[in-house]
Amino acid sequence: MINEPTELDPAGLEPIELAPALLERMAAVRAAALRTLESGDPVYGVNTGMGNLSKVRLSDAEQRVHQRNLLLGRAVGGPPWLSPEESRAVLIGRLKTFLTGDSAVSVGLIQQLVALINSGYTPAIPAEGAGSAGEIIPLAHAAGPLVGIGWLLVPPFPADSGSTTSTGSMAAGDASPADDAGELRSAAGLLPAFELGPKEGIALLAGTPGAAGRAALAVAKVWWVADRLTAVAAGAIAVVGANRDPYEPAAARGDDVLASEFARLRRLAGPEPEPRSLQAPVSFRVAGHVNAHLRRTAQQLDDAVDRAFKGVSDSPAYLDGDFVGTAGFHGIDLAAYCDHVTTALAHAAEVSTARLHRLLDPNATGLTAQLAREPGPQAGLVAVHKRAVATTHQLRRLTLPTAISTAETSNGQEDVQTFSWEAVGNLAEAIRLTREIVACELLAVRQAFALSGRAIPPGLQDLIQAVDDVVPPIDADRPFGEDLTRLLTNVL
Template structure:
């Protein structure tokens, strides 16, 4: 039972039920807002046009059609569509902003939105092409099914939205409310933050496995090295615990990619916390426009998602660096002078190539990642005849972050496969803290005794382990 907006988790999959007290509060705000609208004062997008047409006052007949019309021409996107879990996160993001009361929408619209979230379908929302000061194109696609417009998907097929939900007619201000702010990017960012948290834990564990299997000197992972940085000190402690007791080190210093493992993952965790904070600011702040605040409609700039965009970019760059370091360690794991094992981790080097092509795949992935690290908000593109003369592209920033997470999982899978093979070829015992991870790999990847299509093994790790 959702009692407060903050109870909504965009990454959650359970059906949503709203507390009666919350709905009563929204109903009271709606009644007050309708009374305020009755004065006839101009309210942007309600009794006026939008964007560069906001100076045009609408007649009563035009106002009755206007809110639905707002969803029509703005649904200008197309495939590829968001994955269902991301589309659901967009809807939950929209619901969470409605529950603040700023949008002053009806309980009927809120219940219609909940019904769509709880259905077995989600709107077909374009993953690309959101060129506007906010995200009106994807939001028009997301909101269309509430009134029988557009398309929905169950993850397999795409079908017309008509007939999925009971008929619903938008009332005053409800169309523009559906298009306001950046709830879609915020919901997707919250979902990506959940994914990135899981990934950070795997980055730590796989790094520790590499440290352990090459017998790296443990000095760089002492907690005292993290003095003045609690995040780093905690990460170094985790690495040291997972890597297990220090054997006789193979050298005074391991390659740099091993020694900096703590700093790399600590930075990922630090930037992830910054993104979490930005998501909460976006959800808790005023993003509707016009927002109903203290008894009046107030035009806002809550659609300007620079805060969210910047921290999505920051985490994308942190993950790109983590993937590069992982790929460098993977290359060292193929080197007998570092591991003391067979070249390229092949059982029979020469007749067998070993995991050299796995490293080549990781190199290609890190190259793709580098191209995602260009700052997203660096643009002054104009739309709406110059009314929207600056954009932050938060929708694109969160999309880039999703791609960065996917690519970094792939490089992590490549390194994990090499760590597992290195342990199989060595006499070093698997530290207790790493046994569950490597046993999970063993459950889906047969022993590597000869060359084979290692892409199948990587797919199994990505599907069942990471």
């Protein structure tokens, strides 16, 4: 049950319920906002046009259809669609902002939104093409199903459920936008028809709830990836017998995050054996600094998400009894920190790839070349490293800052953009690619332990057992891509 608008779980699947006291508060705000509108003063997007047409006053008849029309004319996106998980995060992000009261929407619309979230369906929201100040295009797709417009991603149904697919035959005029990802069905008729009232259409399109919701989901995944990066790095440190001096507590002076990371590495890597050399390769020695930086950036993004949901993002927002035009749609805070985390992931992936290369080198490990049982007749894991190199190169291309390009739209009314929607999309892709690289290093760490005969440290035994549960022992060359897929599906 959501009692206050500070609670958000974009990845959760439990039905959402709203506390009666919260709904009463929303109803009071709505009643006050409607009284304010009775004055007839111009309110952007309510009794005026939008963007460069905000100078146009709307008649009473035009206002009655205007809010729904706002959703129709801006749903210009298409596939690829967001995943159901991300689409749900967008809806919960929208709900989160509504519960501040700034949007002054009706309890009916809030309940319609909750019903959509709880239905198991998610809107078909374009992953790309949000070229506007804010998120008007993707939000038009997200909000359309609330009033019977647009398309929904279909959850699993019984065979006789009547669901339609993007490739199946459909009646003329009811064609689904093509998409390779799965099934779509028309939103018409899913929920009882809801008629938008004053201010509710523009409220559905306002702010950056999509980037905030998706970023909240991404942060949870980054914490998971950071933990796996730490564990795999500790495994590499342990299996090569790296000198542990770089992870001494005294070397983290003045940096609590780094000190915590050093402690994790020491605990997971286990007791230090006689080191193989005075200094391990740099990719081993900097593991603590690299992963600590990733954790810092994740926390900064988490803080930015919190600011996005606590701050004023609606425009016009209903504040202190009046409608106020704001710039809360300018998602520079989210865009900048999404970019920061993407860059931190790219660096962590590069370091992981470098460690993987060293794990294949007998000079670093004292093991057989390329971790092959029989070097020469067998190639070992050399191609696994090549895949990591290609993936790292792909990841680097995501690190271009998203907010450095401005473009004018709406005849110059919107002359600056941050592309926060694209920034969080880049982050989602960076997470996916980093997981691939971690899988490559993890496979090499497991093989190195198998070849070395070294005891697996207690802190890593659960992780290595999880690997062994899905990856058979490597005694000869085989299609290692299948092993990596199993690791990504079941372990990482």
